[in-house]
Amino acid sequence: MIDKLIRKIEENKAPIVVGLDPMLSYIPDHVKEAAYKEKGETLAGAAEAIWQFNKAIVDSTYDLIPAVKPQIAMYEQFGIEGLIAFKKTVDYCKEKGLVVIGDIKRGDIGSTSAAYAMGHLGKVQVGNNSFYGFDEDFVTVNPYLGSDGVVPFIDVCKEEKKGLFILVKTSNPSSGEFQDQLIDGKPLYELVGEKVAQWGELHMGSEYSYIGAVVGATYPEMGKILRKIMPKTYILVPGYGAQGGKAEDLVHYFNKDGLGAIVNSSRGIIAAYKQEAYAKFGQTAYPDASRQAVIDMREDIMSALVNAGK
Secondary structure (H helix, E strand, C coil): CHHHHHHHHHHHCCCEEECCCCCHHHCCHHHHHHHHHHHCCCHHHHHHHHHHHHHHHHHHHCCCCCEECCECHHHHCCHHHHHHHHHHHHHHHHHCCCEEEEEEEECCCHHHHHHHHHHHCCEEEECCEEEECCCCCEEEECCCCCHHHHHHHHHHHHHHCCEEEEEEECCCHHHHHHHCCEECCEEHHHHHHHHHHHHHCCCECCCCECEEEEECCCCHHHHHHHHHHCCCCCEEECCECCCCECHHHHHHHCCCCCCCEEEEECHHHHCHHHCHHHHHHCCCCHHHHHHHHHHHHHHHHHHHHHHCCC
């Protein structure tokens, strides 16, 4: 799957992942009204609005991008109905040929970790039959519990030829409360990066490992260090745009081959119509605003890479 992701990045000239993290406040009124008319102002109505919103954005952008990243919390808040919308979104994106990164940030140990891995990446056995659960291509994993929490995911990834993005240095302001703490003179995020590189050796693709890392765009100097620590690790970079990450700051996350990183934008794309730059599209043409935001993001990042000689 890592080779497919890289191939699609190269084909589209777009190291971009669209974060499908819908809030009801992002969804235009006419979409919500249609959903509520069909299913009521209920959890089912909210989930239907989210599904229709996602579908329209995917339809308008799938030919430009290699991957999407639905954040499961945005669906879980609506209970079972929300999870159905999550699954419909995953399946639809895969039908469109997109790589799906399930942003689930799971982290536990033993059989619990294995169950998470099977539910999201692998198959569960029911009598003589086996079934995929959510069936994403990659998921995000929290490494706080160490190898006991990560290796069960890697085992399933090997079987299914799927992958992980492990949290190393996150983009949120308080990430340093733990991640920057020094241990034997090194910040914790560097030690986690070293461990991710080791885990990566367990499941390699052609050039890069199936075991990737999450490193926030808001800490470019740290990203430069982690790129050296994890040369064969694909880096998922959140925090571009709305959280303050700039394209010129992201070039250090990429290797000299222009690969090695994929940059996420969520509300900057899915709620683009709310931004002044795309207000001309209006609510009705929100998918067109999202498409233009993807085009602009692609040009911004690719221009920065060219200027950096990558």
